[in-house]
Each structure stands twice: as C-alpha cells, then as structure tokens.
C-alpha cells in the first residue's frame with residue numbers, strides 16, 4: 017500500500033465533520049460541507065469530492081482542449097491545485113464554481129503553452145459513440161459528426177467554449193457560469209449564443225446530413 | 231419582436247434562462263418566422279450533437295496518478311520549505327517551534343501550513359504520516375518537475391485568496 021493510499025484511507029469520518037459543518041452553517045450544500053471538513057484536516061472529505069467530480073473534470077479537460085490523450089493528466093493536476101488551494105475556498109461560493117474556475121484556468125494555461133506536452137491526434141473519431149443497430153453508413157456519419165463537433169468546439173474562442181461547456185456539460189445556470197468565469201450574466205448569454213451560432217454555421221453540412229437521416 | 235432580437239435571445243430561450251413573458255414572445259415569433267425557426271432547429275440539433283459526444287471515463291490508473299502527483303507536490307513543498315534560506319521562512323510560521331521537531335515532522339507541519347487551514351484552526355489536523363519525505367533520487371526528480379509546475383500555480387490568480395500560492399512562490403524563491 018502506497019503512502020498516498022494510506023493518506024486517503026484515513027478513518028476520520030467525512031460524515032462526522034460534515035455534520036459539524038451542518039450545525040454551524042445549515043445552508044451549505046454537501047460539497048461545501050466536505051470542503052469545510054477538508055479545510056479542518058479531514059482527508060477523506062477531499063477524497064469524496066475527488067471521486068464525485070473527477071469524471072466531470074476529465075470530460076471538461078478533454079472537451080476544452082479537444083485532446084482526450086491529455087485530459088487525465090490535466091484533470092489530475094487540477095485536483096492537485098484544488099487540494100493545495102483549498103484554503104482559498106470560501107463556502108459562500110458553490111464548490112463547483114470554484115472547482116471549474118480552477119479547471120478552466122488550468123486548461124487555458126495548457127492550451128496557451130507554446131509547446132503542448134503531447135503531440136498526438138487531436139480527436140480520435142473511432143471513439144465516437146454510435147447507436148447499435150445503425151447502418152455502417154449512419155455510424156460513419158455519426159462518427160464524422162462527433163469528430164467535427166469536437167474539433168469545432170475546441171476551435172471556439174476560449175470564453176465561448178468555456179461558457180458553452182459549463183452550460184451543456186455541467187448543466188450550470190447562466191448565473192453559476194457567470195460566477196465561475198467572473199463575468200456578467202449578460203456576457204454569459206452573449207457568449208453561449210455566439211458559440212451556438214458559430215458551431216451551427218460551421219457544422220451545418222454535417223447537421224443537414226443528420227436531418228436527412230432522421 | 232424582430233428577428234435580430236430573437237437571434238440574440240435564442241440561446242437563453244432554449245436554455246430556459248428567459249422569463250416567461252420573453253420566452254412566450256420568442257415562441258410566438260418562431261411560429262411564423264421560417265428563418266428563426268430554422269435557426270432554432272439548428273441550435274437544437276447542435277445541442278443533440280454536443281450531448282452525443284463520447285464522454286471519456288477516467289481510467290483505472292487515474293486515481294493513482296492523482297495521488298502520485300499530489301504526494302510529489304506536497305513533498306516538493308515540504309522540501310522547498312526546508313531548503314529555503316531561513317529569512318524566507320520568517321513571517322508565516324514559528325521556526326523555533328518547528329526546529330524542535332526533527333526533519334520529517336517539520337516537513338509534515340510545513341506541508342500542513344502550506345496547504346492552509348482555516349484561521350480558527352489552531353491545532354494540527356490529524357493528518358497521517360508524511361514518512362515518505364526522505365528525498366530519494368526519484369523524489370528529487372519529481373521536485374524538479376514540480377518546481378517547474380509550480381510556476382503554473384501562480385496562474386491561479388483569479389481565485390480570491392492567494393495566500394497559499396504566495397507562500398508557495400516565496401518558498402520556491404520566485405519573488406518576481
């Protein structure tokens with residue numbers, strides 16, 4: 017058993033700390049209570065947050081960068097930053113807005129790096145989801161659409177991409193997105209609308225296929 | 231309602247972010263405007279395509295990878311703290327206290343300090359071992375990588391409170 021595992025195998029109960037947090041601040045959601053417990057030293061609370069949100073962060077990183085091959089490493093680094101910066105979290109902010117603020121920032125730094133760390137294929141369209149029972153032609157078109165969507169998504173201006181991803185993938189409200197991105201709600205509205213407009217225009221030929229098939 | 235206005239509000243309408251009256255005006259417009267209706271359909275199709283994108287599941291190695299990075303980061307912090315000139319350390323922890331603790335224990339205490347705790351917390355949390363703080367060659371290599379990585383930590387500056395990051399920078403001798 018590695019040190020790191022032992023560290024997270026802490027018996028110190030998250031639930032116990034959560035309950036204490038709840039008595040003090042009854043309005044806090046579960047994530048916020050876990051963060052408070054972690055700030056007070058309970059490692060298992062961070063582990064719970066990590067387990068709960070890791071999938072969403074991996075998906076965000078892969079969508080943001082357009083690189084499935086980099087997504088896990090980026091997501092791991094995002095959680096290291098969260099761990100190290102945990103004291104900066106204040107429970108009046110929703111945990112996910114804080115988490116995705118760090119995530120967006122980290123991904124942004126990565127895509128701005130002059131030399132990206134991995135030189136692989138940006139998107140493997142063999143991974144694209146296909147519905148069982150579809151004809152090979154329809155499957156091929158579905159894969160082509162997914163690859164094109166992922167490519168155009170990654171090519172959006174960063175703030176449009178972030179706003180759209182937080183909305184579509186995370187189901188955040190415009191208000192939560194505004195808080196995550198530190199912009200006004202009006203700006204979020206405009207960013208998401210511009211993102212959809214641009215994607216719809218660039219993907220028109222694939223989507224017409226889609227209409228024709230359905 | 232003009233097409234131009236509908237176009238500006240269309241995403242908010244589809245996302246349920248408009249009030250009822252504004253949404254009704256858009257719905258009414260879409261019923262008789264082919265151009266805006268086509269746009270709304272295109273946006274909905276796009277949403278469907280976005281939702282249908284494959285979602286990468288974290289691999290089995292994901293958790294271990296995170297823990298390894300975290301462990302290395304904490305070791306780098308602790309090591310950098312111990313290696314930093316004494317003057318740098320003043321101001322954010324009590325050196326005489328730590329001096330009595332011995333290397334590994336001091337490293338634990340430093341890591342704890344660096345990770346940051348709420349101000350009301352006056353005792354060390356029940357954090358387990360940091361026994362792995364003995365720097366092996368591997369750990370040193372990790373430190374080097376992490377010292378580079380921790381330049382990146384500075385870019386967290388959108389967050390509200392950067393005391394932890396600031397301490398990290400000072401420990402890493404990056405006072406620029």
Ligand SMILES: [Zn+2]
Nearest residue numbers: 233236263266
């Ligand atoms: Zn119209």
